[in-house]
Amino acid sequence: MVIFLSLLVLLLTSYLAFIIYNLFDINRQLDYIITHDTNAELVSTSKSFLIRRFLDSNNQLIQKNKQVHREHWNNEKEFHQSLSNLSHDLKTPLTVSSGYVQLLLKKQNDSTTQELLKKTESGLLTIENYLSYLVEYTLIHEKKLQMDFEMVNFTQLIQEEAFVYYENFLTKNIELSFDLEDNLLLISDLTVLKRVIQNLLGNILKHGQTKAHFTGKKNPNQILLTIKNDSLQSIDPDENLLNRFTTNDRSRQNKSTGLGLNIIKELVELLDGTIQLTTEKTSFQVDITLPIRSNT
Structure with missing residues (x-):
């Protein structure tokens, strides 16, 4: 048992x-x-x-x-x-x-x-x-x-898009200057990258004055893009302008929704990049980091 x-x-x-x-x-x-x-x-x-x-x-x-x-x-x-x-x-x-x-x-x-x-x-x-x-x-x-990834010459893309907006910047008396490394190559979605640059240029045209400067360089794994420009209005450093619907146009004279910078942020994040804003009185700076990615 x-x-x-x-x-x-x-x-x-x-x-x-x-x-x-x-x-x-x-x-x-x-x-x-x-x-x-x-x-x-x-x-x-x-x-x-x-x-x-x-x-x-x-x-x-x-x-x-x-x-x-x-x-x-x-x-x-x-x-x-x-x-x-x-x-x-x-x-x-x-x-x-x-x-x-x-x-x-x-x-x-x-x-x-x-x-x-x-x-x-x-x-x-x-x-x-x-x-x-x-x-x-x-x-x-x-x-x-x-996403549709391909090899993109980022330097050439920035120059081409800036040329398209050249007359608009002349009209607004905004001087564009560039300090870009030659042949900044990365594997990315060309359509999204174009929209990022177009929106950045459009934001400068809408809110900038006098001058804007583009700096582009790379490290082993990333491309670093910095845009500095003077703003038409003073900027409150406590405002998070990357948030949806946040706008620095308090008078609403430009009928601004505050979506512009948020769209740039979402486009950059689609590419697995990062974006950061730095403001000081009427000075405005955008720092964007994009992965280069490997073609292997």
């Missing part, structure tokens, strides 16, 4: 150890499935009815979650594509309308009509700014889903 009970205890202990081992193995597989983008399912060599039933139920749940995720991803993609199409569809008539208003301003001499046209032009410009922010956020969402 004692031998029988001893054998029974041994068998039960062995079975319990076997179940615990299988549960640990299943938990390890679950951890992998949760943290990786994979089509893997739970597997086990166990013939235990409980283990098999447990595996089947969990695999059904995994498949259901994957299906929901796929449907959600497709719906999000379609929604933001529609939003992007709508934004671009609105851009053309808005640009045309602004052109007509500017043409009328040149031809109208009546002061009342001039005033009304200027208010209309201001309203159209505000709508255009909001629309630009919408386009940027649509791009950010799309790039969170899929």
